[in-house]
Amino acid sequence: MIRGSGSSSVRRMFAAFLSAALALFLLLSATGCGDDSADGPAVRLGHLRSDLHQLAFYVAKEKGFFEDEGLRVEVVGVYASGPDEMAAFQAGALDAGYVGIAPAMAAVANGRADVKALAQANLNGSALVVRRPTSIFGLEDLPGHRVAVPNPGTMQDLLLRLALASRGLSLGDLQVAYMAPPEMLSAMFSGSLDAFLAWEPFVARAEAEGLGSVMLDSRLIWEDHPCCILAVSGSFLKDRPGEAAALLRAHLKATAYINEHPDEAVRMAAEFTGLSEEVAAAAMRRITFTGDMNAQAVLEYARFLAEEGLAAIEDPAAFVRDFLVGQ
Amino acid sequence: MAGKPFPWQRDELHPAARRALSVCGPLAFLGLWQLFGAAGWLGATPSPYAVARALVRLVTHGDPFLKKTLWAHAGASLLRILCGFAIAAAAGTGLGMLMGWSRVARQMLRPVVEMMRPIPPFAWIVLAILWFRMGDAPAVFIVFLGAFFPVLLNVASGMESYDRVLGEAAATLGASPLQVLFRVALPAALPHVFTGLRVGLGVAWMSLIAAEMVGVGGSGLGLLIESSKAVWDLEYAVAGMVVIGTVGLLLDLAMRGMEAHFLRWR
Known part of the structure; x- marks a missing residue:
């Protein structure tokens, strides 16, 4: 008797657990659908935590440059390191992200991640x-x-x-x-x-x-060595080329804004990173904010990875042509 | 069979069946892993075959980024683990006995211990560097922190839970307080001590990645995992995880052997 009532109460608990899990799932998928209902899905973007090199992201967000381009950008991940962000790309959780070129190229070469470099975020630094x-x-x-x-x-x-x-x-x-x-x-x-x-x-x-x-x-x-980039997933670039182009325009606008308004850029950098304005200004003097990819330098880095056996890159030139958008 | 409605709850398994089952489990795990990977459900997760290849390469050539062999990595980590664990075992047993023996010590130490126990090893990295500089010393400190609290709390609870009548009986028969502590209370608490040591050794391994982020030299399993992540050679990261699991398992078996030896009176 005791055994019987015990197992039926276990069964009841199991049923309760199942229905709770189901309700949670429905709730989550409903909110997910809610996001999509407005006008197509948002661009899912990631960036590194308080990374000064990625200031263009913060400027574009604060100045409304994404909205100006008709983009709905949702920050879905703020990562502690480049490899973590590349894992999110791998998992299909990101459409675009500000990330270091080194982890991005390593993930593409060794992890066969479908990720491309849309633009440079900074050189040097x-x-x-x-x-x-x-x-x-x-x-x-x-x-x-x-x-x-x-x-x-x-x-x-x-x-x-x-x-x-x-x-x-x-x-x-x-x-x-x-x-x-x-x-x-x-x-x-x-x-x-x-x-x-x-x-x-x-x-x-x-x-x-x-x-x-x-x-x-x-x-x-190494003058003008590449550093952080704006990366996009291959599927985002292929399926939503208009939004990718808009993202690039917003990024270039933000980069130009940083260079044209250095004092305001320092203030925004301090907001973004939590640094004092003095430290941010000193750091920014060593960072070159530009959207232009230095293709030759990317090729040199690919050769380094290949020669040191750090990445499975057989033909560095072909790899770089494929990795850089518009090359 | 009474009171055990399901066959898998039976008390006795034939020894051959037991051996077969403990081989079947891991084999099934590897098979499913390879199968799911081949089906493309695991994304960029390396397959067991790729991990095995990385392990062989680690033994024959070393890893491609730190250029160290498996033995160098495992040896460096093992040394850090054993040093940290030895200090934790000694300090944890000593302080645990004090806490279990003296109510005053227990009242004073308990809040401190309970507050420090849940702090993750990662949070200690900066302080470990400030106090112990770079290299192996801060790494050993972080391993020590991981192992210390399980040992301490298990020893203390063992000392608290032993039958005090036994101690009083020994005292009546003329045993000094120290004799009661070491000849009666400690042996009675020994099962708890071993539990603490085994849990502590496990947590010591779990602290390894944090421990090797303090700027140790160029070798260590934690360092191997972190640096293979940086260049996305994930099969080396998983190979490092497999080695940690295997060495951890072997050390746990050794501890169980010691436990069985010292507690054969049970």
């Missing part, structure tokens, strides 16, 4: 920073010191290799540590990190907090 006070006054002083870069295969990894190669050195001459840029600041503060190569605003923050000073602006290592 990284630097080699040495701890203050320092005994490192030039690249030739780096050997034996502890130097951090974000990850193997990142643009910063390549920049460090290029800088070292210009003095006949290689990564093997240093004690390389791989860590995220925010951690580099703490490591420098604790006195255990001698130098790092990272993107803005971590360079400007290290200077503002008196932790380190810029030894080498990345544009001096």
Whole structure:
């Protein structure tokens, strides 16, 4: 008897659980449909959290440039890292996104993600920073010191290799540590990190907090190296070319706005990232905001990934032609 | 059979059936994984075959980004885990005994411990770097934090739950308080101690990725997973996950063996 009533109450609970799950599913799909009812689906956009390189996104949003182009943009994801955002592209959750060119190209080459670069978001914008006070006054002083870069295969990894190669050195001459840029600041503060190569605003923050000073602006290592891009999924580009073109126009308008209104851009950058205006301004002096893709530089980066065995790219030129929209 | 309505709830399984089942489970898992992947339901998830290939390549050539072999990665991580875990086991057992033994200590420590216990290892990264600089020391600290609380709380609850009449009886027979602690209470709490150690070792592995984000040198399974993510060589990330799971399982089996040895009186 007891057993019988026990299993029937389990059955009742199971039924209750099933109907609750079903109700939740219907509710969620109903709200999903509600979004689509207005005038076609919104453009699902992602970007990295508080990334100064991606300021054009914030300017376009705040200034209403997306609406001006008749676009309904919905920010569906704010990511901590490029690979996370590329996973969202892979999963089909994004139509467009502001992301670093390095994770985007790696995901296309190694993960066969269907993603294309619609426009550049910025060039340059990284630097080699040495701890203050320092005994490192030039690249030739780096050997034996502890130097951090974000990850193997990142643009910063390549920049460090290029800088070292210009003095006949290689990564093997240093004690390389791989860590995220925010951690580099703490490591420098604790006195255990001698130098790092990272993107803005971590360079400007290290200077503002008196932790380190810029030894080498990345544009001096590789002038106009690519950095963040506006990427779109291949299916969005194919199925909704009008909206992709509108997105590109809004992005170019926002990029031009940043360059034409530098003071307001600094103020908006501070809003977007939570940095002080002084730090934002210092960081932005090292960032080149432009929508123009530097195809030659993208090809060089593809060759680096291929030669180092970091990405499955057989023909770099063909890869870049396919990756860059309009090439 | 009484009170067990379903065949899978039967108490006894034939030893051969038991062995067969524990092989069938993982094989079925791998088969479904390969099948779903081939059907295209898993997106960019690497197939078991691709992961196996990456594992072989890790052994023969090393990974393509950090250029280290599997042994270098696993060895570096194992060292960090074992150091962090050893410190956590010693400190957790000691403090746990104190908490279980003394009501004053328990009242004072409980709120602190309960507050710190749920903090995820990732949140400690910055402080670990500020306190222990870079390299292995902050990594060991983060592993220690993961392993410490399960050991501490299990030892404390073991010490609280032992039958105090036994202690009082021993005291009446002339045992000193320290003798009661080490000869009566601790052996009685031993099953809890082992539970704590096993859970702690598991959590130590779970803290590994956070631990290896503090700027360790160029090797470690957590670092391997993070850097393969960066260049989207996901088969290396999953290979790293498989190795963590396997080594974790082997260490847990070793702990169970020790437990069976020390608790053979049960």
